[in-house]
Amino acid sequence: MTDDIGGGSLLVAWQLKEKRILIVGGGEIASQRIQSTLVADPYITVLAPQSGLHPRTRHFIETRDDRITYHDRTFQGAGELEGMAMALTALDDNDLSREIVGMCRERRIPVNAADIPDLCDFYFGAQIRDGPLQIMISTNGNGPRMASLIKSRLQKGLSGQEGNAIVKVGQLRNKLKERAPGVGGDVGRQRMKWMTTLCNQWEMEDFTALDDITMDKLLSEGWDQGGRVPSPVDFGIRPRKDTIANPYSIPLLHSAVAFAAGVLATTLLFLYRGKK
Amino acid sequence: MTDDIGGGSLLVAWQLKEKRILIVGGGEIASQRIQSTLVADPYITVLAPQSGLHPRTRHFIETRDDRITYHDRTFQGAGELEGMAMALTALDDNDLSREIVGMCRERRIPVNAADIPDLCDFYFGAQIRDGPLQIMISTNGNGPRMASLIKSRLQKGLSGQEGNAIVKVGQLRNKLKERAPGVGGDVGRQRMKWMTTLCNQWEMEDFTALDDITMDKLLSEGWDQGGRVPSPVDFGIRPRKDTIANPYSIPLLHSAVAFAAGVLATTLLFLYRGKK
Numbered sequence: 001m002t003d004d005i006g007g008g009s010l011l012v013a014w015q016l017k018e019k020r021i022l023i024v025g026g027g028e029i030a031s032q033r034i035q036s037t038l039v040a041d042p043y044i045t046v047l048a049p050q051s052g053l054h055p056r057t058r059h060f061i062e063t064r065d066d067r068i069t070y071h072d073r074t075f076q077g078a079g080e081l082e083g084m085a086m087a088l089t090a091l092d093d094n095d096l097s098r099e100i101v102g103m104c105r106e107r108r109i110p111v112n113a114a115d116i117p118d119l120c121d122f123y124f125g126a127q128i129r130d131g132p133l134q135i136m137i138s139t140n141g142n143g144p145r146m147a148s149l150i151k152s153r154l155q156k157g158l159s160g161q162e163g164n165a166i167v168k169v170g171q172l173r174n175k176l177k178e179r180a181p182g183v184g185g186d187v188g189r190q191r192m193k194w195m196t197t198l199c200n201q202w203e204m205e206d207f208t209a210l211d212d213i214t215m216d217k218l219l220s221e222g223w224d225q226g227g228r229v230p231s232p233v234d235f236g237i238r239p240r241k242d243t244i245a246n247p248y249s250i251p252l253l254h255s256a257v258a259f260a261a262g263v264l265a266t267t268l269l270f271l272y273r274g275k276k
Numbered sequence: 277m278t279d280d281i282g283g284g285s286l287l288v289a290w291q292l293k294e295k296r297i298l299i300v301g302g303g304e305i306a307s308q309r310i311q312s313t314l315v316a317d318p319y320i321t322v323l324a325p326q327s328g329l330h331p332r333t334r335h336f337i338e339t340r341d342d343r344i345t346y347h348d349r350t351f352q353g354a355g356e357l358e359g360m361a362m363a364l365t366a367l368d369d370n371d372l373s374r375e376i377v378g379m380c381r382e383r384r385i386p387v388n389a390a391d392i393p394d395l396c397d398f399y400f401g402a403q404i405r406d407g408p409l410q411i412m413i414s415t416n417g418n419g420p421r422m423a424s425l426i427k428s429r430l431q432k433g434l435s436g437q438e439g440n441a442i443v444k445v446g447q448l449r450n451k452l453k454e455r456a457p458g459v460g461g462d463v464g465r466q467r468m469k470w471m472t473t474l475c476n477q478w479e480m481e482d483f484t485a486l487d488d489i490t491m492d493k494l495l496s497e498g499w500d501q502g503g504r505v506p507s508p509v510d511f512g513i514r515p516r517k518d519t520i521a522n523p524y525s526i527p528l529l530h531s532a533v534a535f536a537a538g539v540l541a542t543t544l545l546f547l548y549r550g551k552k
Contacts, residue, residue: 009292011403013412039286108385121290123288124288129284134413135412142446157433158430255531262537265539
């Protein structure tokens with residue numbers, strides 16, 4: 001594990017809600033840009049001649065006209081950048097890309113130019129999305145193949161229930177705030193302490209079993225009782241005897257069967273010899 | 277697994293190399309901001325009265341004066357933002373934070389105000405760093421506790437060798453480019469195909485065993501031989517008989533020992549009975 005400081009990027013979650021962004025180009029990369037940015041709810045303007053549209057770009061334009069404005073033409077000049085919070089070029093024409101980047105710099109518009117890393121204010125990376133959970137993997141320009149291999153490794157470590165668990169914890173926190181209102185101060189600290197203890201003692205998957213009624217019950221029997229943190233076992237969410245999580249049970253069973261087989265085999269052998 | 281589009285952020289790897297950024301405040305959050313941004317090699321100006329410096333902020337100021345300029349004073353006005361590529365506030369005074377955000381907006385400077393999510397152009401998240409590999413976990417404002425639990429889960433899926441592997445693959449790619457130079461076109465496609473096949477057939481950990489000499493050997497016996505992709509076994513990197521990766525070996529051993537124990541126990545019993 002290399003833990004050197006420096007030589008990396010600043011990974012951030014950029015906010016684009018209701019902002020306008022420009023995508024110049026309509027090919028495969030442009031379709032990926034549309035897909036990546038739609039996650040953050042911007043209004044997207046796509047500039048590209050019909051002839052160069054990738055089927056997925058066309059699909060997005062047709063199905064997401066609530067978010068995407070499409071113009072069947074090439075980039076006309078600096079006027080296209082008016083009111084844009086971000087610009088992404090996905091063009092084969094590197095000279096035009098460089099020209100657009102220059103215009104963005106003058107106007108202080110954050111810009112990414114596909115295939116010209118030196119000119120980018122920011123890079124994209126491999127992503128995992130599960131509701132409110134977003135994970136980004138960046139290899140800092142060392143190839144998308146490695147990023148996608150790492151992505152597979154990370155996905156193996158996830159149960160697929162994490163997004164759902166985060167939603168439930170958020171709902172529980174809101175219910176707690178209704179019961180014990182107030183910003184900051186003592187009550188804020190106590191709320192945070194209770195939530196933290198709960199998140200440490202419960203498995204993430206336990207939270208996914210909570211619904212409106214069990215959340216209220218948890219608050220009544222926990223928070224209301226002097227800030228006690230009930231166990232998921234008390235709530236019937238986890239069985240009282242945890243049979244699944246015992247890592248020894250299967251090997252022990254194997255060993256027991258093998259021992260019995262040894263006893264049986266030897267007994268038969270002795271009995272057979274005894275008969276002779 | 278929730279796979280809804282929308283409602284999220286655009287996760288990006290922001291480039292700050294040799295750019296100037298401003299951090300207003302010197303407390304614990306400010307020290308975290310310094311740590312996060314130093315990864316991306318900016319020049320950092322910290323504005324904060326001595327009296328409010330967190331020990332870790334003080335430590336960064338003292339040890340990283342190659343990157344950090346410190347001013348022992350509060351924020352004086354819009355002049356402080358001159359030439360800044362990014363601004364981060366970490367202040368108890370929300371009114372001042374809001375004022376600074378307003379000035380940044382006018383100047384189109386990307387800004388993050390700690391504790392005022394509505395005013396942020398971007399959020400920070402939990403991070404994993406391993407050399408060229410950076411991973412960010414965002415719960416889109418649903419609590420840093422959940423992000424850090426997810427971080428632990430992801431770390432369990434990683435061997436800790438991924439950063440090193442990415443470095444080695446980068447070195448190998450550079451060597452390949454020296455052997456088969458040229459941008460794009462047929463040779464570019466062939467290089468990419470060979471690297472991709474290699475990355476798919478080798479485990480990531482296999483690459484960490486490569487050094488200068490074995491890389492040259494790999495290219496001579498692989499790429500130079502009509503683009504053949506040698507196995508890590510041929511290179512002595514992995515043993516010919518994979519004993520580690522066989523998930524059955526240990527249970528089989530257990531079962532064999534248990535079987536032998538059964539044989540032994542029964543034999544002893546019969547012998548003992550035979551004597552009587």
